[in-house]
């Protein structure tokens with residue numbers, strides 16, 4: 001699998017870090033294949049994060065992810081899913097390695113600036129969520 005889905009989250013877009021995050025993604029030598037700027041409705045966010053429905057942080061996560069514009073991206077690289085998870089670092093920015101995107105620009109476990117797909121199967125589902133027909137067009 002050569003593709004993964006990234007999302008620059010509302011905290012980073014709002015505070016003007018979109019360009020810096022994109023630049024860091026390029027530092028890690030990912031190729032951008034698709035990009036959008038949009039705001040999720042509550043229903044869209046609930047659908048995207050359905051896998052976390054039973055978690056205690058779910059209501060807050062939904063409120064946050066629908067609170068402002070986000071930037072979803074399709075990224076390409078060999079082993080894109082694994083490599084991008086290395087580039088973003090741990091969920092909690094305080095636990096993320098030096099130079100990772102969450103360490104540099106994350107604020108908290110929830111407001112951690114960037115999402116990356118956690119498996120090839122989910123990458124495909126998540127890419128089609130934001131970019132319907134992507135795989136049919138390549």
Ligand code: CMP
Nearest residue numbers: 052057061091109110111112114115116
């Ligand atoms: P993300 O990669 O987008 O996938 C699920 C998100 O839930 C995760 O990033 C975090 O933003 C959020 N999350 C995960 N664990 C917690 C937690 N313990 N408290 C608050 N938010 C969390």
